[in-house]
Amino acid sequence: MDFTYDDQPTAFVAVVRERVALDALAAFYDRAYRAVLEEVAAAGLAVTGPAFGWYRDMPTDSVDLAAGFWVDADSVSSLGGGVEVVELPGGPAVVGTHVGSYDGLSGAWAELRTWMSDHPAQMRGDFLEVYVTDPSEAADPSQNETRLVLPIVP
Template sequence: MSSSPVPPRDQSQGPPPGYPDLGPEPLDGIHVFTVPAVPTAVVRATAVPMATISEFFDSAFGEAFPALFAAGMTPVAAAFALYTRIAESPEPEADLEIGFPVAAPLTVQLGDEPGEVEGLRVVPSELPAGAVAVTSHVGPYDGLGEAWGRFMAEISALGHSPSSPFWESYVTEPSPDIDPATLRTDLFCPVRTPDDAA
């Protein structure tokens, strides 16, 4: 594999139409877009052990969100996981939100907050606005850790500083008979440059 980064797109071009959907083809290399905030519907959790995180995903996507779809919630792009904190010790764990970008805030779509489904509370949130670096990973989910490591290193090599929260969008909907080598996951990371004064 080549480790040389592809120069990013000009931030002034803005994101593709339909953002956070980036289009039908995986992105080649790293692109940097200036993006708007996008309303989301999420299940939020803290200190989720990485060893059991798939169980959390299965519960939310298998139970909580189907109930909201039936109630009229409209997703506009693929499911995502947004990470606000990852800790490596004493055991790997994460604070995160998982859910869907939506056409309008939940309070507009469904009125009162929908409450809990199977013990999971779905709440309004958003994907953040600003400069965001994006790339695509095609392959099994167990390769995402390595893909994130490469992505962060390439962002730094381009003169940007990775920021948080960062997120991944599961463009290919998994199914029992799908070839894991064909799974596409888009990676998103807010970025800063040395000129971005705090």
């Protein structure tokens, strides 16, 4: 996998944020995405980007996780149903793309950590998985495309 430095834009995103046990991630994602899509539509907003998971700290047995979508909002707000529009900070990041099933994501992150050992940079403390391929539309999970975004301190 190839990794590059890239400058990420600051954006507004609609998310559900919770501390989630690692063995409950799939159920959380399903519930969060459904709630975000319902509340965004009810608020008259539009989804402008793919689904993502924003890991707000490093996972142990649980993780502070926000799951949702980029939206066309222009301010922070609460939409109801536990959904909030928040600002996703931009800035420099290391970015790579994993093609394959979600089961391979831990290996992709391990590759990124190895790459980082040869390209020193200080991590900001959070990271994102951007699910470029909608898994409900993918005929073959081995073709799922997930962008790994590791924000770094300038």
